[in-house]
Amino acid sequence: MKKITIFSVACLFLFMGLPLRADDPGTMFLEADQLLEAGELDEAAELYQAVIDSEPDDTLRYDAKESLGEINFEKGRLGEARQYFKTVSENHPDQLARGFALFSKIEIALLEDDLREAEELIRRFESNHPDHPIYSVVQEEFSELIDPTPEPEPEPDPEVPEPPDDPPEEEPPTEEIPPDPEQALAEDPELRRQLIAELERLKRREMRLEEQYEASRQKVEDLERQLEEIPRPEILRDEIAARVEERLDELRRRNRELLERLESTSAQNRELAERLTEYQSRLAELEDENELLTRQNQRLTEAISQEIVSLVREGRLTDIAREVELTDTAVAALDEREESLRARARQAISESKYDVALNNLHPLLQEDPTAVDHYLAAQAYWRLSGEPIPALEHVSRSIEMAEDPDPERLLLKAEILLEADQRAELEQFLARWGNWLNEHAEDENESRWFLIRGRRLLNMGADDRAFFELMRSVNAAPGSAWAQQARTIINEEL
DSSP, X not given: OHHHHHHHXXXXXXXXXXXXXXXXXXXXXXXXXXXXXXXXXXXXXXXXXXXXXXXXXXXXXXXHHHHHHHHHHHTTOHHHHHHHHHHHHHHOXXXXXXXXXXXXXXXXXXXXXOHHHHHXXXXXXXXXXXXXXXXXXXXXXXXXXOOXXXXXXXXXXXXXXXXXXXXXXXOOOOOOOOSXXXXXXXXXXXXXXXXXXXXXXXXXXXXXXXXXXXXXXXXXXXXXXXXXXXXXXXHHHHHHHHHHHHHHHHHHHHHHHHHHHHHHHHHHHHHHHHHHHHXXXXXXXXXXXXXXXXXXXXXXXXXXXXXXXXXXXXXXXXXXXXXXXXXXXXXXXXXXXXXHHHHHHHHHHHXXXXXXXXXXXXXXXXXXXXXXXXXXXXXXXXXXXXXXXXXXXXXXXHHHXXXXXXXXXXXXXXXXXXXXXXXXXXXXXXHHHHHHHHHHOOHHHHHHHHHHHHXXXXXXXXHHHHHHHHHHHHHHOTTSHHHHHHHHHHHHHO
């Protein structure tokens, strides 16, 4: 909630043409957020404290205190973090922010094994924030800590029927693997990037599980040492030992579960690594084949040129009229060849065969490329590898060479800058072309333009304004692929 508010104010200043002063609380808050995202905790804490000392409005002051609570939480200073979250949960003018701060206090109580405090905070959350976005998360994750009904009086044990035979264990679902990895790589160039992202996510999850396992193991060792050092009478010692043993059993059970999850994650990591290696090997083979075809094409072009030179030297092209006629025919043939290559490149791009498209575009790019050739090359490079540098070079050349601005080329460059997270370049580009696109983008281009604006605002944390732009994308061309992407983002992220 705080990021939506601060980014909205900053964007309003930019749109109104007002400067953001370095000593302005809002500006200091934005700089502190950037330092926090970069992991510079001490520098961010100093700026947040400076925001509080500047006596801003209530919303900004308590947003800064909430951020200080997050920094102390990251440093392991749970007592100081709890005080900040307590102040925010009781005084922040925004109901949503108070709910998030109360949720952070619940996490701290659980980390300190203060189950009574955690139970009280959970009940307060359910009572005061029934409409909060994370209300269902609190119920699912922490419902086992609360027993809302009093314990009934004991009754005679009824006759317990014999339990039925255990049902046969279901075989765990297996992940469907494409029957032909080479075909999957050729038809879906996004698959490699998805596998890399999934592998990184599982590695981070594996590291978190290892940390949880290490913390649980340390607790087990501490409890075992406490059990050995209890200087109590034997009866009291047995009672305490039983309670400690019960707790140890629970921790051992949790350790076993964590180990199982860790082994499962490691197995998935190994499988993904093997598949990624296989796809990389196939990609290298395809690149070698492409290079071989390129060299063959160059040798063929050189042979044709040498043959023409040989005909001229032998005097077989002495008739001027025939030479003129042959030249016109050759030019027409070359034009027909270039259009054929462009048509094949367009067809390959529409079928997601981006390597084939680049093979057809290579001769055109080597000779005298047009704005259209650069635009097609930008699409192929971007969709094939996701590398922004060659794609940006070609789409920029295409925009520069065109006599009039073209919405599709401008939108492609904006999309590449957004996907590559080149924020400074994107802001410069939008400052130059944003108003022109507002006036000239129509139908599906208008839907694509609103989608790019919505994703940019979502990256900035301005969820409320991002939702507005994404809905405009849906309404501009409801049946387009851009509108479908906007619906997916709204359903999954907002």
